Amino acid sequence: MLNPIVYAVPVFLLLMLLEFAWSRRRGETVYRAADTVSSLSLGIISQLVAVFTQLLMLGIYGWLWQHAALLPEWSLGSPWAWAGALLIYDFLYYWKHRLGHEVAVLWAAHVVHHSSEEYNLSTALRQTGSDFLLGWVFYLPMALLGVPPLMFVVVGLIDLLYQFWVHTRLVGRLGWFDRVFVSPSNHRVHHGQNDYCLDRNYGGILILWDRLFGSFVEERDGEPIVYGVRGQLKSWNPWTANLRSYADLWRDARLADNWADRLTIWWRSPNWRPAAALRALPKPRPDLSRFQRYAPALAPGMAAYGLLQLGPLLLLGVYFLAVQPRLAPPLALGAALALLLQLVLLSRLLEGNSRLGEGLRLLALGAWAGAQLWRGQALLGAGPWLWVLCLAAALAGLLWLARPSSAAGQTGRALP
Ligand SMILES: [Zn+2]
Ligand SMILES: [Zn+2]
Structure with missing residues (x-):
């Protein structure tokens, strides 16, 4: 079967062109060429990595489903089974995404998606290349519940593709929709580094999970969102974007003066640093009012x-x-x-x-x-x-x- 992403790419490109044209009509700049190159490069690399890792991950899922499923097989012909599988996937995605922000080693993978300082449809394609390390573990409960691998793959794809359109500044508030589904407004908040935005709105399709588990916040008028992460990446290099946070963790683990810190740093909050690392390499809190987007000087054209x-x-x-x-x-x-x-x-x-x-x-x-x-x-x-x-x-x-x-x-x- 042909990789479904092959079919999705032309649609992605067309919608990005439309977003670009629409933003120009409104007199807004939502794309910068180098940032777009960086985001799309990261998307390509994430797909390249998936080619070599996905089969193994699916193999583990399939093995577990075959040998350890607790419920009988879900029927591929039942719309209720599909809807249920999508709902469970979206619930597990919420927790995977939330822990992706709350656990240092998971954040090191997920940070790639947040490292752009722009917010447009190309940001949606800015995906990590190291999700294969731990990301797949979160979905294994679906195998235990008896969801067949094909159903799992398809609902995963639906959840991922849904999230494409919400990465835009051009769609405003949508009323009740913003409080039920993940939408441009509530996902903009997720990509912000303003105080009120941090660690909020983790949902994939349903934002209801955030309201249920206390992580929901509405977009605020009159407080422009500063996109990106605290501790700027300051690089267009996709290799750096994928490895920087792992390298930072490794450096702090080496700077630590005891083994407890060295071993637990990976599982603590991404904001936590060993005392010895803080002393050796203090990092002052960035002042957002003086935030400058990364834009190295370049020759014209x-x-x-x-x-x-x-x-x-x-x-x-x-x-x-x-x-x-x-x-x-x-x-x-x-x-x-x-x-x-x-x-x-x-x-x-x-x-x-x-x-x-x-x-x-x-x-x-x-x-x-x-x-x-x-x-x-x-x-x-x-x-x-x-x-x-x-x-x-x-x-x-x-x-x-x-x-x-x-x-x-x-x-x-x-x-x-
Ligand atoms: Zn996130
Ligand atoms: Zn996003």
Whole structure:
């Protein structure tokens, strides 16, 4: 079966374009090119990781369902079974998400979704690459209740896809809807770093869970939401976004002066730090009134360049998801790593770093696409258009980077 995300991507892109056009009409800026490149890169990487980890997670779920289910199998033909499974999934999602904010090692995975300082539909695709470590454990009760793996996968997908549309600033309050379902208004609060927003509105589809368990708060008029996390990421690099919080935890564990702190830091609140780490490396509370979004200075046109170069990489990612079941594991792993490396190099260019890495990336991409065309694309069976596009992007990119005016503009202006 074709990965359903392959079908969803064109819809995501279309809705993002519509959101962008609508925001321009209203005279608002809700997208920044480099932030969008970063969010979409993280989405692609999260899907690449899932290709290699999901089967194992599903295997464990399936084994448990087969050998330890307490109830008889749920009928795939019953709408009530589907509705019940979705309700249970949404309930478990609430707790997974809530603990994702309240337990340090789970926050280290989930923080990726919150590290954008913008709030738009691309933020929805900004997903973690390390959910496979612990995230799947939360849904095992469904296997014990007898929910078949297929039903589990489908309701999980429905819950995930539902959350896409709520990541927008353009839809205002929706009255009763905001108090029953997760909505743009109440999920904006979830992404805020204002005091009143912290650790609120965890729901996936139903916000009723938050009202039931005391974590609901309504969006406040007259108090603009500052999006992002306390302790800014200050990077476009998807590798950094995925690993920074684990590295911080590891550093604090090493700074701790006793084993109790070293061992418990992982399971405590993300705000807790060992006394010795606080002394060695104090972190003052950030002043939100002086908050500045991350925006490294870039040469004119560079942010748009990043967005245009992301296009072929996004297509390669979708193509990979489509053909991956037919690839030998070493080839699949090599292709995924090559894509990951390209996304990292592109992000480094957008941080104002050396163009050498980007130049080498373009050379490698162009050479590979050229080789595919030369061999008649026998290797992976795509139409030649994909390789023509990659080759054209590589050549255009090399010409653009090498143009005489580009070095002069290196010290240029901040992003718009
Ligand atoms: Zn969250
Ligand atoms: Zn979100």
